[in-house]
Amino acid sequence: MATIRTTQTLAAALNSGLRHALDDDPTVVLLGEDIGTLGGVFRVTDGLQRDFGPDRVMDTPLAEAGIMGVAVGLAYRGYRPVVEIQFDGFVYPAVDQLVTQVARIHYRTGGAVRMPITVRIPYGGGIGAVEHHSESPEAYFAHTPGLRVVTCASPQDAHTMIRQAIACDDPVVFFEPKRRYWVKGEVDESMHDVPLLDRARVVVEGTDVTLATYGPLVITARDAALAAQDEGLSVEVVDLRSLSPVDLDTLEVSVRKTGRLVVSHEAQGSGGLGAEIVASITDRCFDVLKAAPARVTGFDTPYPAAKVEEHFLPNLDRMLDAVDRVMGRQHSLTGWRAS
Amino acid sequence: MATIRTTQTLAAALNSGLRHALDDDPTVVLLGEDIGTLGGVFRVTDGLQRDFGPDRVMDTPLAEAGIMGVAVGLAYRGYRPVVEIQFDGFVYPAVDQLVTQVARIHYRTGGAVRMPITVRIPYGGGIGAVEHHSESPEAYFAHTPGLRVVTCASPQDAHTMIRQAIACDDPVVFFEPKRRYWVKGEVDESMHDVPLLDRARVVVEGTDVTLATYGPLVITARDAALAAQDEGLSVEVVDLRSLSPVDLDTLEVSVRKTGRLVVSHEAQGSGGLGAEIVASITDRCFDVLKAAPARVTGFDTPYPAAKVEEHFLPNLDRMLDAVDRVMGRQHSLTGWRAS
């Protein structure tokens, strides 16, 4: 297949990825609330029910545990269900089926029954929404053995990774950075030379500090790296892509080069993915670490009201502040230490 | 009240604690499956329905989301519900109500409505049980802002802490180390001079390594400290008691003294509480750390079958091995590094 690039939004790249998946494999079936006629509240499934029919793109009753449990049964029967959870905050009713069933049936049955289920979750904040529409629950799933957890930051990755996730024989929780749905980029649909689903990627090379992040904050981190350059700092940005397992090898290579690590995510800090990454990298790179790794995350509060969400979410300045901190710079904005 | 000490099992100490709570405050009401006539599958609520009646010690329908949601309504009405989840693995159906409601209603209402709900969860493995009866889901709740998470390791703490948890105006997830239910100890029911619910406690003093753990593994850690003594190592054991918030101040004091940290828990390592503790302490104590903190945890697998659970669970030897590791000892059992 010739390498043809088209410009697509991240949402459109997911849509075209889902379309390929439905085309390529008759066992792929999409389930969710409002994904059919409406095409999803974000239009990610737009046109798919029209083209593949209501048997393959199914609007379901309003019941997330039900959707997830029905997906388990479909997988038992040999299907490859792709479940949409309408917003991050609505995954909780499905947590039981996800954690006690989807994640474990392969283990439970000694490998006899696979659960190739993909759970699509638009996630993250910054869109001025009401409660339960701006959350980042990835740490719950990254702590759950048996689930793969991934997210994407660009249209190309969105397209590639959703297809890889659906083709994967393990269950994959696929977080979609909803505030980046309208970001545009070139997308090559050939699936040639694509990185593996569980690999991180260095998106900006640098030598002073490693800034690891994922999903909606990758763009922010790139901007931060640019800004840091103006201050004479060389920041290496790593897009983790896979949140479980984390590609620690790629991260270790980077930190061995820079000696410094900043991890950033929107989710609340305590017990978040940043903790795992800091702990793992400290273990692997203790000998080369020049400073304690820093975390730039949502605060340990519930997601706040829209008018103050900017004060909850990590942003470019907070990232730069942390970079300054691990650099031991006096002029770091606050010079704060966690203690 | 005179300080009278009696010998009680940990389960009995919880029972007497619940009895005091019911006595002290008419708004305390217990809800759960089989907690009434049967007295709970572990007999922790034995005799309470008989003595306080079925209005205050309520057997409920078999529905964990229901129990949790009904508790929310009772709290709205001014009650102080104490919910029993029969086993760790059965908390998942209640996760939605716990995470999106119990944890957030105080924040959501700007402090107007309190949720003084205590969620009792017998947890942990080592009892040769079938699936879903041996889990340690504490990290999910420790990552959830608005919930306090605690556990106890001794009959005295069981008694004191359950009463403090019930008296606390915040929601508290109270993990009971089920394999230690039958451990006996002295219990003073006077509530004089008791440590705050959110404070850790040094249970063995030492100077070489800080070994932080909680719940069922505190006894194991004490034994490990004793064994280490024979090898000439002085291990300080910290019983965290509070898992959210973690008493980092107490831990920092210890690590500033020892310069080395091992954290141990039964829950799976990746994204577990150990990650948060390692990350936070690395941040606070980077200047004094002599080695990368080590974690001794359950592996990143679902909880395995009973006959092999000993190969999943941390034990004394694995703790000692980690102690040797952070001591840089050549004769550490494996000398392994995570990398």
Place this chain on the structure above:
Amino acid sequence: MLRADVSPGRALPTHQQAEALQLVTPDGVRRDDPVYDPVIADVDDEKLLALYEDMVVVRRFDTEAVALQRQGQLGLWPPLLGQEAAQIGSARALRSDDFVFSSYRENGVAYCRGAQPADLMRVWRGTALAGWDPRAIGMATPQVMIGSQTLHATGYALGCVKDGVDSVAVAYFGDGATSKGDVHEAMVFAATFAAPVIFFCQNNQWAISEPVGLQAQRPIADRAAGYGIPGIRVDGNDVLAVLAAMRVALDRARGGEGPTFIEAVTYRMGPHTTSDDPTRYVDPSDKVEWAAKDPIARIERLLTARGALTDERAAAIKAKADTFATQMREGCYGLPTPEPLSVFEDVFVEPTPELERQRSQYAAYLAMFDEEA
């Protein structure tokens, strides 16, 4: 081929068109009902006018809120257009010591409970997660997680029994919510403990783009019987019928007879929220059909026929509605953006040391910008 027919235009499958209690026809004719008439014998013209006024006010401010959203003053608004009778008829049956646990669309209910104009704006403008102090008006913060509040209402109702009072809890939810496990568990608990709770389902035929036929193959009220809970199906566009059904349910609850399930059959005349595009899924002829059953128009006809609704009175009502809408708009403009550091407040009753640290660090961080500037 799976058998669920969920194509657009099947908004109200035939099997959903079972009989429903109706006391006022769409044409504004009062129908006699030997069972329910005694329940509303006290509702004279003046009282009916009051209900009518409520509906007019509510429709007026709902329209205003949509406009505010279109003007960028609100992030979102879930219109209740078409559901005025269901909300007013049910909410006006309550006592102040009853307690409401609602979903997001029940702004008409909130109005009846005493929410102030600005209170109705707060959540949708994004300045707070709650519009009012729940205990002050006897109504919880509207629930966004579909169905969750039905359990809260049930628990609250159990508390009323424990307290020995005859207050009642009401759970409002939609047709879509009936599919949720929580709603089922609430009905199980309520039935088992004979909780004084009313499950008030506004079947507005849609859950966003999904027709009710995707959630239920039988009239929703039919679910109740299997639990041993009486179910009443009522014309949700008939404010009098809703009031009557609600009074019957409240009497049962206060008398210790336990829960009642009410399905108010109505129609969501607007989009799901201001973010929604119903042209993608709603058959316009459905809307025409339902417009003919408008809840306000039929009472207007009835009151006019009876000579109770004079031009003067109509003008006074319109003025009251306009005033409320204006107050709401002004209240909206006047809502202060919260202080940045408010983010850290009220996570716990007392902040934890870690939260204090995060707060003070963030305060220092913000202060740096001030210094820089």
Place this chain on the structure above:
Amino acid sequence: MLRADVSPGRALPTHQQAEALQLVTPDGVRRDDPVYDPVIADVDDEKLLALYEDMVVVRRFDTEAVALQRQGQLGLWPPLLGQEAAQIGSARALRSDDFVFSSYRENGVAYCRGAQPADLMRVWRGTALAGWDPRAIGMATPQVMIGSQTLHATGYALGCVKDGVDSVAVAYFGDGATSKGDVHEAMVFAATFAAPVIFFCQNNQWAISEPVGLQAQRPIADRAAGYGIPGIRVDGNDVLAVLAAMRVALDRARGGEGPTFIEAVTYRMGPHTTSDDPTRYVDPSDKVEWAAKDPIARIERLLTARGALTDERAAAIKAKADTFATQMREGCYGLPTPEPLSVFEDVFVEPTPELERQRSQYAAYLAMFDEEA
């Protein structure tokens, strides 16, 4: 005072004693039933003997398993004593291409599906999390999370429709499970999509110590109608009636008519599991009452009266049961303890690097002990 009367001895509240389909009385008398008789017209004495044999075998090995647990050979066992007819009557109606999603107590069903003697021991001895390969015998790993499997069955049934086959999925669950949200959501999905799934509820009157009156105020089968699902209440101690009901349900499902709900009214004659102490909550007179309705005794009476159950035949059946029990015991003893490193297997289809690392580190750790020894 809350109204739920859940005192011990109220195991079967009056309202639960609604009529149930019965074809063989406790005394062993065959009752005519114009509707259901045609469905089981083929069940001659020989076929009834086979069902009888199944029940005897199942009771025999169930008793053996309890003994094995008492002897410390099993960690736990959930006895099915008293529920033989419900399990055999339903499972023997199935085809091999149907698929069962059960709870933990359905060892009689597993036997019918073809689980081998040792297979029944694995989970309870703790050597594995599953007893068999689900696809090999058309039965999923028994579910410990109450109610979860009802959704799996529904999803599987949807898959059958998609595949254009007339296989049916059966969900087995208990009376306690009916309170769970998952069971409700399963019924909603099944009704909406007309899924060929059978909801087979063994109402054995108890959920551990909780009488069914805590879960349901009406016969459980009554729940079905509200979803538009036919519900059948059957004497769960009557193997013939259960078979008949199941066949009707299977025919509906295969014919594209969608789900059926069956409540098999039975009684848990033993403890919840071997860990349980039912003397704390069971009224002994209840057990006496139910012992008189024993599922095996009544068929024995019927067959003996008909002269079909000769001493010879009875002896052969007993021998078969003993053989199975012996094989089970031996199978139990013979189950190998898994390799320590098996803990790391099958988390994913291919292990992650992190799991490989953990595995090899733990292997090295274990090797150190070998070296030390």
